[in-house]
Amino acid sequence: MLSGHHYWNLEAYQETQDLVGHYAQFPASKFVATDGDLIPNGQLSDVTGTPMDFRKANSIGRGINGTTSGEFCGTGGCNGIFDPEVPIPRKKDQGGASKVYDDHSCVVIESESLIDAINNPEFGVDQIYGPQRPYNWEATYVFSTLT
Helix, strand or coil: CCEEEEEEEECCCCCCCCCCCEEEECCCEEEEEECCCCCEEEEEEEEECCCCCCCCCCCCCHHHHHHHCCCCCCHHHHHCCCCCCCCCECHHCCCCCCEECCCCCCCEEEECCCCCHCCHHHHHHCCCCCCEECCCCCCCCCCCCCC
16 A cells, blocks of 8 residues: 655644644545554545544644544554654754654654555455556645644
């Protein structure tokens, strides 16, 4: 499976490191459900009434903690950027090694096919591409400020 896995620090390395004031909107009515171990199960669940509902602009920071109990990938054990035992230091021009990325200080938006479908043929998604079956994917990101 090919995917885009882009990290954005929306605060431009300012000291607040808070996503509450940052909003996102996605025209997605479903998300990939997971089992109790954050493993995708192939089910596409409706976003209505869940913290994953971003069909209207919604605060990213206010929604993060609400996703933990729902076993959404990107929370808890699936969170790949923050580990209090081994924090990721910043580059010199972003504060240097004494500064680290705090938990929930950035956001990752992954544009991809049904995650783990290549290992689960029962999901019904063919993720094998080659010369006779090219892979085409397009994602557009638009950023603005709210006043």
